[in-house]
Amino acid sequence: MQAERLQLLVGGEWKESQSQDVRPTFNPAEGKAIAGVPFSTRDEVRAAVDSGAERFESWKNVPILERVQYLFRMKQVLESEAEKLAVLNTQNHGKTLEESRGDLKRTIENVDSAIAVAYTLAKGSTLDQISPGVDVSMSKEPLGVFSIVCPFNFPLMIPFWFIPYAVVLGDTVVVKPSEVTPLPMQRVAHLLQEEVKLPAGVFNMVHGGADVVEALISEPSVKGVTFVGSTPVARRVFELAGKQGKRSIVNGGAKNSVVVTPAADLDASVPAIVSSFFGNSGQRCLAGANLVAVGESEDGILPRFARASSGLRVGDGLEPGTQMGPVVSKAAKERISGYVEKGLDEGARLVADGREARVAEHPDGFYLGATVFSGVTPEMKIAKDEIFGPVASVLRVGSLDEAIEQINHATPYGNMASIFTTSGREAREFRRRVNAGNVGINVGVPAPSGYFPFGGMRDSFFGTLHPQIDSVDFFTDRKVTISRW
Ligand code: NAD
Numbered sequence: 001m002q003a004e005r006l007q008l009l010v011g012g013e014w015k016e017s018q019s020q021d022v023r024p025t026f027n028p029a030e031g032k033a034i035a036g037v038p039f040s041t042r043d044e045v046r047a048a049v050d051s052g053a054e055r056f057e058s059w060k061n062v063p064i065l066e067r068v069q070y071l072f073r074m075k076q077v078l079e080s081e082a083e084k085l086a087v088l089n090t091q092n093h094g095k096t097l098e099e100s101r102g103d104l105k106r107t108i109e110n111v112d113s114a115i116a117v118a119y120t121l122a123k124g125s126t127l128d129q130i131s132p133g134v135d136v137s138m139s140k141e142p143l144g145v146f147s148i149v150c151p152f153n154f155p156l157m158i159p160f161w162f163i164p165y166a167v168v169l170g171d172t173v174v175v176k177p178s179e180v181t182p183l184p185m186q187r188v189a190h191l192l193q194e195e196v197k198l199p200a201g202v203f204n205m206v207h208g209g210a211d212v213v214e215a216l217i218s219e220p221s222v223k224g225v226t227f228v229g230s231t232p233v234a235r236r237v238f239e240l241a242g243k244q245g246k247r248s249i250v251n252g253g254a255k256n257s258v259v260v261t262p263a264a265d266l267d268a269s270v271p272a273i274v275s276s277f278f279g280n281s282g283q284r285c286l287a288g289a290n291l292v293a294v295g296e297s298e299d300g301i302l303p304r305f306a307r308a309s310s311g312l313r314v315g316d317g318l319e320p321g322t323q324m325g326p327v328v329s330k331a332a333k334e335r336i337s338g339y340v341e342k343g344l345d346e347g348a349r350l351v352a353d354g355r356e357a358r359v360a361e362h363p364d365g366f367y368l369g370a371t372v373f374s375g376v377t378p379e380m381k382i383a384k385d386e387i388f389g390p391v392a393s394v395l396r397v398g399s400l401d402e403a404i405e406q407i408n409h410a411t412p413y414g415n416m417a418s419i420f421t422t423s424g425r426e427a428r429e430f431r432r433r434v435n436a437g438n439v440g441i442n443v444g445v446p447a448p449s450g451y452f453p454f455g456g457m458r459d460s461f462f463g464t465l466h467p468q469i470d471s472v473d474f475f476t477d478r479k480v481t482i483s484r485w
Contacts, residue, residue, distance in 0.1 A: 005036040006182060006207055008044055009189050011051030012200020017044060017207070025182055028094035028326040029316040031364030037179050039208035045174075045215040048204040052145030052172035053221035055201025060142045060170040062199075067168050068118045070198055074164065075111045077195045078104070078188070085184055089155055090317040092183040094325040094366065095280050097317055106157040106447070113450030113469055114164035121472045122169060134484045140476035142170030144223040147216035149237070151229040152178035152328055153283045155185055161454060161467035162226045162249075162475075167202060169475045171223075174204040176212055180328055217241050224248055224474065226467070228285075230386070231413070231459050238462035249474055250462040251285070251454070253386045254415035258288040258444060259403045259430065261421040262297045266304060269420040269442065273301075274308045276418065276444025278370045281327050282336075282390040285460075286416045286438060286445045290376070290383055291394045292403045298396045302374055306351040309370035309392065314357045316365070326359075326366040327389055333366045336389030340371055343382040343393070348373040354390060378410040386413070400426055408435045414457030418444055437461060 005022065007014045017038035024033035040048075059067075078085070086100035093100070124139035146166050150159050159175055166173050177185035189205045192198050206212055210233075217225050217240050224247035227237040234252035241248035258276055260269065276288035293301055317325035327333050340355060354369025368390055376383050376393040383393050397403045407417050418440030419430040427441045437455025440446035448454050453466035465474040 004034070005038060006186055008040060008048065008207065009193060009203070009205040010044070010048045011055070011204070012193060015044075017041070019044070023179060025092060025180065026329060027091050028328055028366045029091070029318070030362050031330070031366060034091070035183060037182055037207050039179070040206040040212050042215050045206050045212055046219055048174045048206050049145055049216070049219040049222055051201040052174050052204050055199060056142070056144050056172045059172055059199065059202055062170070064118055064122060064168070064170070067170065068115055070196055071111055071115050071118070071164055071168050073196045074192065075108055075115070077191050078108050078111065081191060082108070085156065085187060087318065088187055089184045090325070092181045093152070093155060094328055095317050096322050096325050099280055099317070099325075103154055103157045106450070107160040110157070110160040110450040110468060111164045114168045116451070117165060117469060117472050118168045121469070122476070134482060136480065136482050138478055138480045140169070140472070141479050142475065143477055145172045145174060145221055146475065147222050147225040148173050148175040149213050149216065149225060149227045149229070150175070150177050150185070152180035153280065153285070155181040155183070156188060158228050159185055161228070162471055163203070165471040166475045167198070169472065171475050172202050172204070174206060174216060176206055176208065176216060179207060179209050182207055213237065214240065217246065218244065222246065226471075227251070228467070234462055247474060248463055249465055249467055249471065251456050251467065252460050252462065253388075253413060254285045254287075254460050255289050255384065255386050255411040255413045256287060256416040256418075256436070257290040257292050257403070257407045259292045259294065259400070259407075259417070259419045260297045260301045261294045261400060261419065261423065261426055263423040263426060264297060264301070264420040265422050266300050270301070270304050270308055272442070272444040273305060273420065274312070277392045278309060278312055278324055278390050279445065281324055281368070283328060283332075283388055284445065286447055288418070288444060289387065289393065291392055292406065293394060293396050294400055294403055295398060298394070302351065302394055305392070305394070306372045309372050310352040312370050314354075314367055314369050315359050316362060324370065324390065327368055328366070330366055332389060333368055336368060336387055336391060339382055339385070339387045339389070339391055343373045343376070343380070343391075346380040346382065347375070348380060348382060348393065349375045378406055384411050400429065404430065404433050408433075412459040415455075415460035416440065416446060418446060
């Protein structure tokens with residue numbers, strides 16, 4: 001089969017890239033290349049930004065209630081295409097079909113949330129008669145064209161943390177999907193253009209990696225950038241945007257702890273904890289990475305967690321019954337496997353070993369089984385580094401205080417922390433003291449819905465305003481008018 005070569009969307013037209021740099025994107029379940037991704041040239045990036053900047057001048061003047069109608073159509077189209085999109089998502093990312101359906105649900109939820117925002121938070125305010133004959137008003141004004149830079153792990157949900165808000169508030173966008181999983185967004189770009197019929201230039205798309213991202217920040221008419229990805233790149237993007245006086249929302253990597261106390265209800269907790277560590281094959285920024293057992297809770301949780309993890313059925317995400325899909329790429333598989341070897345070298349004990357996972361029908365797929373280490377200590381690399389795969393490190397601590405201390409200081413990240421306990425006092429203490437932007441209490445994947453900001457602290461987040469609902473203030477500026485009559 002001739003692999004499809006992705007196109008660019010610039011000013012409402014699909015264009016062949018002139019780039020000579022074309023890289024494959026894969027179906028990880030089969031280990032096969034399924035499309036070629038041309039890394040956009042500088043001129044192509046400029047053309048996409050220019051078309052967004054040009055369209056902005058008319059788009060901002062479309063009444064907001066008309067812009068909302070595009071979002072209603074967006075919601076309808078995404079809902080009617082959801083199952084096909086979920087299948088494509090699984091084919092390009094590897095996650096199970098059920099997980100892809102969850103990705104779509106959150107994608108659409110952000111369209112709902114942006115519609116709500118348009119009717120509520122986009123309003124300004126007035127204060128009449130601030131002095132005799134003088135009134136003051138504040139309006140929220142769109143700014144121009146924004147760059148939306150995406151990671152591989154939620155090919156649709158994460159771009160939609162931003163796109164519907166920007167569009168409904170009167171801005172335009174240039175989206176750059178991950179070069180590893182660009183296909184779902186490519187399909188959605190077609191839908192936005194041909195079914196939702198967004199005016200040409202409101203939504204543009206380019207492809208590529210580091211060079212394209214730098215260009216997407218540096219083009220003079222770009223007003224700001226949203227970025228979600230690993231911490232080293234996040235830091236670089238934040239600095240680059242800041243140096244040029246541009247706004248940014250920048251979410252980085254993670255190394256999340258899940259704490260189990262002796263007061264935990266293990267029957268209820270184990271399935272949630274297993275899903276936290278191994279859902280999406282551990283490639284979620286909210287995934288558990290370190291399981292921190294307080295005192296004797298380790299004796300209860302460890303054998304049950306190890307058994308349930310080893311029992312997860314690994315396979316093609318499209319096959320019914322698959323509980324864990326492959327990891328996203330050969331490079332990811334090699335990196336994660338390297339960490340398993342490192343853990344053994346560091347003296348941790350393997351209590352579930354996923355290294356030999358094989359799927360008979362797909363010998364070339366990028367499969368790894370669930371892996372659990374016990375006897376991990378905070379200074380080991382497997383406890384500190386973001387592995388971003390199906391590898392759990394179990395650490396034992398003496399008290400909840402020690403667990404919180406470790407979470408707050410042993411790694412630089414602050415994306416997610418969760419606690420499993422039946423004690424309200426422990427839960428409250430944890431919630432108040434832990435330095436993480438998304439906190440779970442008896443919840444293993446505390447993913448905020450679109451109506452809340454998606455949190456992140458310390459090296460997991462750079463900036464002030466967060467994705468999702470916070471982006472109202474990110475995608476608008478305030479204009480204050482004082483008038484005398
Ligand atoms: P990544 O940092 O490799 O890539 C993210 C994006 O940055 C991609 O679009 C990529 O093309 C681009 N990029 C890569 N190198 C670059 C460079 N040197 N300069 C500029 N741009 C560059 O991340 P990934 O592997 O796609 O995604 C996984 C990472 O994302 C993990 O670290 C995960 O924790 C993080 N993540 C964080 C959140 C969050 O909300 N905090 C959510 C999802 C994923």
